[in-house]
Amino acid sequence: MAASFQKKYDELLARYKDITVLRTAGEILQWDMETKMPAKGLELRSEQLSLVDLIEHRMVTDKKIGALLDAIEKDRAFDSLDDEKRRNVHILRKSYDESSMLPEKLVAEIAKQQILAVGAWKKAKAAKDYSMFRDDLAKNIELKKKAAAILMEVKGTKTPYDALLDIYEPGMTADRVSRVFGSMRTGLIKLLKKVDEGDAPDQSFLSRKVPVDSQRKISALAMDFLGYQTSGPDAWGRLDETEHPFSNGYYTDVRVTTHYYENNFKSSLFSVLHECGHALYEGGLPLEWMYQPIGSAASFGIHESQSRFVENMVGRSPEFLAYMLPKLKKVTGKALADVDLDAFVKAVNVAERSKIRIEADEVTYGLHIIIRFELERDILADKVTVDELPQAWNEKYSKYLGVEIENDSEGVMQDTHWAGASFGYFPSYALGNIYGGMFLEKMERDLPEWRSSVQEGDFSPVRSWLRENVHSRGNLYDPADLVKVVTGKGLNIKPFLGYLERKVDLVY
Amino acid sequence: MAASFQKKYDELLARYKDITVLRTAGEILQWDMETKMPAKGLELRSEQLSLVDLIEHRMVTDKKIGALLDAIEKDRAFDSLDDEKRRNVHILRKSYDESSMLPEKLVAEIAKQQILAVGAWKKAKAAKDYSMFRDDLAKNIELKKKAAAILMEVKGTKTPYDALLDIYEPGMTADRVSRVFGSMRTGLIKLLKKVDEGDAPDQSFLSRKVPVDSQRKISALAMDFLGYQTSGPDAWGRLDETEHPFSNGYYTDVRVTTHYYENNFKSSLFSVLHECGHALYEGGLPLEWMYQPIGSAASFGIHESQSRFVENMVGRSPEFLAYMLPKLKKVTGKALADVDLDAFVKAVNVAERSKIRIEADEVTYGLHIIIRFELERDILADKVTVDELPQAWNEKYSKYLGVEIENDSEGVMQDTHWAGASFGYFPSYALGNIYGGMFLEKMERDLPEWRSSVQEGDFSPVRSWLRENVHSRGNLYDPADLVKVVTGKGLNIKPFLGYLERKVDLVY
Incomplete structure (x- = not known):
């Protein structure tokens, strides 16, 4: 590589x-x-936070980045760049174009409007009165349509909605999502019928009182199992308590939170596993890529695949539960003394028709997302109006999930995403499940002994597999390409549906 | 004020x-x-941290600030500015000139060298070998001399050392410090003789074991007493644990830390009081001055006056201890059951000749500082060399404090300040005591009943007095001027010496 080219590339990366x-x-x-x-x-x-955001925005849209990108792409040496460097340039080009093409005024307007809308949403939700939220939601949609129209040009997507989707799942399109979600919908509805025909397992012992201090010990056991280190000279994480669990951080400092409810110890156990799944991904990115564009997660959906893999595919597996139950009994004293493994496995894998997304199980979760995807896709395409939205929501809940929504607070206003103007985000959640199903299928082949390792309390083979196959590839590929590289297959729902079917057969 | 002038002023303040x-x-x-x-x-x-520092440095030295200052100072309207606005401009002019006159290269060199020197200092201190530190200290001094020579020009001070002193105590000079420290030295040495002649009080019960959990409860009692709120919707602070206690923050979020030693509960009690004294100052600045230059502490010394006022003048007073002792007994169970108030007051007010500054009491503390001040003043004036420094240190300790230093780790290498290239900082500590003595004298006149209030557990009259007289004046005056405004008197050591003398009479 010529020295002058290298210099430009290095300056771009330094920025x-x-x-x-x-x-x-x-x-x-x-x-x-x-x-x-x-x-x-x-x-x-x-x-x-606003100031840091503003400074970051100025750094991202600095015209010198555009000039460096132009010079690099025009240089002869660009053609002989290796895949990693080429991907770095690609990611930076995309983010530069997207950020610098959106007028600052529009960005500021959206930021401001979204705060107003979240405020209105909170009040409207408390009052169960959609009319108190309607105007702000309409304004959110109007502004996002403007932004999406611009982004569509920059990105060359087919529709404005595709341009929003691409923010969370680079390269993904509504057509593609519609296809895979279509099969998923059919499969999940069929599975739910099977569930209806079976006997509902006993879950009552899951609400027995487990003091918060004991639950903290359970969290420590889960983090220990996963190898998520929160103390000593090798610590790269920490666990704290917040109302809504989340994770954030980068490479060597990735933090998770959970919440504790005395009458629902399951909630903290699985939220810790979930958030640690995110953390293991961030902490498992290749160290030599730190501070490079490729040294980041591939997409929101891939991130979600990792958290759900750990929470559900490992965490709700009979093998993990077999390993964990004796420890839980030890920590909780009498509370779980009479619970046997079979009952425990069934109870934490129950599937139920429900109204609220964040309380949904693995089987129904996808249906909640499909409803949201279909609606936001149609909103952006002017096929559904703000005024029709609550009714459209309720009809889909009735049709797909068989539940009747009684008011808009448990209906269209249950989530914060649209109030926060995050259209295009929802699909990532379900795509995460689909990616995860495909990863699991591949891992079962590569690592048939993974279940017995987990049952013995050894997560390291699974962790190594995830690291080698997913984490270590950082942001080298768009999500669908990554899945293809890992599994050799195109995006498809079968592995995830097969996984769920086996689970339903086990429980019902 | 003309609109155009107002606009410039507003832009300066926005920056x-x-x-x-x-x-x-x-x-x-x-x-x-x-x-x-x-x-x-x-x-x-x-x-x-480096990036945030760098961005801040660029913002501070942005030429647009210089241009705004020029335009404002040249404008006719400048002459009719009120005191607050004029002071804002003055503080910004000073910080702009100082930061922009120092060459970036020199600033970076000092930052880098200071990290190396701290590294060398740690090793040298552990090895008790000054020769391992000597070269880095010499380099620190050389670089700081360069910076001081430039700052001397910018600030128009008489000596380079004055230019450094002015960073921590605006407007203070070595001549002035020398005068007041001279009287302080004489006074303190005389007091120490008095101490020598008395009987040393029993302190043994202070090292009785008090579990960390009990000490946490003691901290909560102290914070409660002071009105430092760390929980609920009105919380503006928090207490955490670190090896070295510190406080930081701004207005509505000011945090303190402490450390707990099982065999020294006194240490955490007084460090919490000390750090909360700092926090009350930051939290007591006038809210309407938030984000303005005048909405900040007047100097390091004034800050230290507030922490020591709370820790020593209030916290070690017989009245506070009378209020606190029954509560301590309740929290600590048997540990302090047999301790009576008189013994407790004497034990926490013991004065002792000592080698280590951070363990020094109120009587000896000033002497530790005087030694450091005299030495750094002489170093900057080329009257003491790096090689003579350890010997000069030991001689002064023998002469002023009557202790013989056995090695340089308990001598010239005990503090981190010179390793960190912070020459000119030390005097602020003792100036804080002097300011505090003057404040106390004035408060005793304004608020003769303060002691009985404290004894009843009511700190609010003292807090209001401090707020009204010191906190609410923010950075409206240079420290000596602030003291004059508050007390009506010029800087003098008598009130502090009088306060100490009464204490020595009480204990010995």
């Missing part, structure tokens, strides 16, 4: 490093706000 | 606001590093 370092600093401020900040500090914190 | 918001964000990162960060996150954190 990306600064952007990343600042972004991760902002994440610490965010984490602190959720976990440690004294209440009165909120206003100052908003100022800090 | 200061951004700088402050970013600086306080950096302080959260610093706090997190000391209290919460997983060990592996250190390198990423250094990157984040």
